Amino acid sequence: MDDALFEYALRMGDTTLVLSHRLSEWTGHGPVLEEELALSNVSLDLLGQARMWLTLAGDIEGRGRDEDKLAYLRDAPQYRNYLLVEQDNGHYGDTMARQFLFDTWHYFLLEKLSASTDERVAAIAAKGLKEVAYHARRSADLIVRLGDGTDDSHARMQAALEGAWRFAGELFHDDAVTRQLAGQGIVPLHAELAPHWENHVRGVIEEATLSLPPVQESRHPAYAGGIAGRHTEALGYLLAEMQFLQRAYPGASW
Amino acid sequence: MAWLERVPDPEIPVVSIVDLGIVRAVHCEDGVCEVTITPTYSGCPAMRAIEDDIVNVLKAHGMTQVRVVTRLAPAWTTDWMSERGREALRNYGIAPPRERAVDISGIVRRADPDVPCPQCGSMRTRLISAFGSTACKALYRCNACGEPFDYFKAH
Incomplete structure (x- = not known):
């Protein structure tokens, strides 16, 4: 089996799955109905993408693990999602700061992955890219509205941005997996995404009258490790809820 | 294909799955059918229901074996929606x-x-x-x- 591609498909699958679950926690708790509908729909798009990535991972592994087994029967140290997406929702500004930083990265990544030399990767990415472009534009819009809003929303948005910022650096981290796959033209080096990401993020942040935190503050090694299975406390609670039914009633189905 | 033109989208029942552009290919021979469909959005919850509807309709028309294959690329676009589908939506x-x-x-x-x-x-x-x-x-x-x-x- 192709170990590197299996790992990478897990990273993409776990990252979209965990963020999808986080966003679904807003269902029934949104600040207004329209925002709740939007986050629920973004969550659904990400869940669909997660299913495709995890199915691909299971196919590559070839040991009979399907999307459900991979989602429900692994513990936190086996999860390969980025730390940013597992962080608690906080208030709406916190959620949108996390979403904006993520969507922007996701967009530039999928744009590259849709030109992958692996047909399966390219197909999933091209499908997701259309959805993610819409997510990214919407979350940028919210950052501007909240940043360039009232004094209170401005202050909260700035604090939210600084809170999410320290987890952004991991998105651009390269290791043996990405280096090997980049050599085969299957994925881009993640470091190469950083200039595009920073450029877009800076433009939106300025329009939102917010201040961009120093880039080096997003690069502290303590705030990385998710893709190697070293997670923050937040993931364990998330999995405890998401996996409860399959853990308590193994094999239960509709 | 004509049979599938009467399969409505589960969430927008005035439009058929053919007019939406979801059905990409149909191949039937000796009662065995293979239908290729493409998902609209990655997480569209209606896709499972659509697969079931396709199987049921074709079996009702005497097909003995029906297989539904999902194809991701090229990705679905609303450009594939027929004029009839657009008109039905508007009405x-x-x-x-x-x-x-x-x-x-x-x-x-x-x-x-x-x-x-x-x-x-x-x-x-x-x-x-x-x-x-x-x-x-x-x-x-x-x-x-x-x-x-x-x-x-x-x-």
């Missing part, structure tokens, strides 16, 4: 997707597309919410007749 009160002249790609924010009101035809409409009752729709309101309405997004 149902959902504004159909604008033509591809509306740029839907890219990350740079832009003005919301101008969408004519499906009730009174006025162009004096505005976006209320980027998402409506399903992932494929946005919510608009008409400033002329005052009606809120769904817009099936160009995708």
Whole structure:
């Protein structure tokens, strides 16, 4: 089996799955109905993408693990999602700061992955890219509205941005997996995404009258490790809820 | 294909899955059918129901074996929606997707597309919410007749 591609498909699958679950926690708790509908729909798009990535991972592994087994029967140290997406929702500004930083990265990544030399990767990415472009534009819009809003929303948005910022650096981290796959033209080096990401993020942040935190503050090694299975406390609670039914009633189905 | 033209979309029953552009290929021989479909949105919850409906309809017409294959590439686009499908949406009160002249790609924010009101035809409409009752729709309101309405997004 192709170990590197299996790992990478897990990273993409776990990252979209965990963020999808986080966003679904807003269902029934949104600040207004329209925002709740939007986050629920973004969550659904990400869940669909997660299913495709995890199915691909299971196919590559070839040991009979399907999307459900991979989602429900692994513990936190086996999860390969980025730390940013597992962080608690906080208030709406916190959620949108996390979403904006993520969507922007996701967009530039999928744009590259849709030109992958692996047909399966390219197909999933091209499908997701259309959805993610819409997510990214919407979350940028919210950052501007909240940043360039009232004094209170401005202050909260700035604090939210600084809170999410320290987890952004991991998105651009390269290791043996990405280096090997980049050599085969299957994925881009993640470091190469950083200039595009920073450029877009800076433009939106300025329009939102917010201040961009120093880039080096997003690069502290303590705030990385998710893709190697070293997670923050937040993931364990998330999995405890998401996996409860399959853990308590193994094999239960509709 | 004609049989599948009578399979409605589970969430928008006035449009068939053929008119939506979901059915990409049908191959039947000696009672054995293979139908290739493409998902609209990655997380569209209706896809499972659509697969079941395809199997049921073809079996009702005497096909003994039906296989539904999902194809991701090329990705589904609203450009594949038929004129008949667009008309049916409009009559149902959902504004159909604008033509591809509306740029839907890219990350740079832009003005919301101008969408004519499906009730009174006025162009004096505005976006209320980027998402409506399903992932494929946005919510608009008409400033002329005052009606809120769904817009099936160009995708």
